[in-house]
Amino acid sequence: MSVFQVIAQNLLGFDLIIFVAAALNLACYCLARRNADRLYRKLHMMVFIPSRRRDPESVSRAIRDIDEERVLAMRKRSESLYSVFVNVTSIFPLLGILGTVVSLLPMVSELADMQTNFFAALTSTFWGLVFAIIFKLLDGFLSSRMEDNDKAVDLLLERRELLREGREG
Numbered sequence: 001m002s003v004f005q006v007i008a009q010n011l012l013g014f015d016l017i018i019f020v021a022a023a024l025n026l027a028c029y030c031l032a033r034r035n036a037d038r039l040y041r042k043l044h045m046m047v048f049i050p051s052r053r054r055d056p057e058s059v060s061r062a063i064r065d066i067d068e069e070r071v072l073a074m075r076k077r078s079e080s081l082y083s084v085f086v087n088v089t090s091i092f093p094l095l096g097i098l099g100t101v102v103s104l105l106p107m108v109s110e111l112a113d114m115q116t117n118f119f120a121a122l123t124s125t126f127w128g129l130v131f132a133i134i135f136k137l138l139d140g141f142l143s144s145r146m147e148d149n150d151k152a153v154d155l156l157l158e159r160r161e162l163l164r165e166g167r168e169g
Helices: 003-011 014-047 058-067 068-108 109-166
Strands: none
Touching: 003 014, 003 109, 014 058, 014 068, 014 109, 058 109, 068 109
């Protein structure tokens, strides 16, 4: 059996689990990124750059009028999706190793098919590592946005509290 036949056969076998997990993880990434970007756009110009372009009173009014519960809900949803993404990303090497073990176990009883089983084992490891690398790279982009959003929400809440104290005091 050729290497390409083994790869094709494995794509319909254990490697399919890895590809399904990758598709689900990509969907989690897209949702987490979209939610993180939405929160970032909502807060960034108000919280980090309320400078010379806008008068301080309009910035204060915008901060006071923002729906705090909605912002916190947006942050929580974003963080939940990100958490799923990070956790699924971390299992890809394990899926690859599991595929290797599953493919190598029959070798004990069927030494004649040793080459085919060995190739099958390597494809699972290969795909697990490939997706782990891809999603780890995507995590680098998303994690910085998540950190920015956390800072923005905390700063917004702090400014709202200062505005309340100034209004009440």
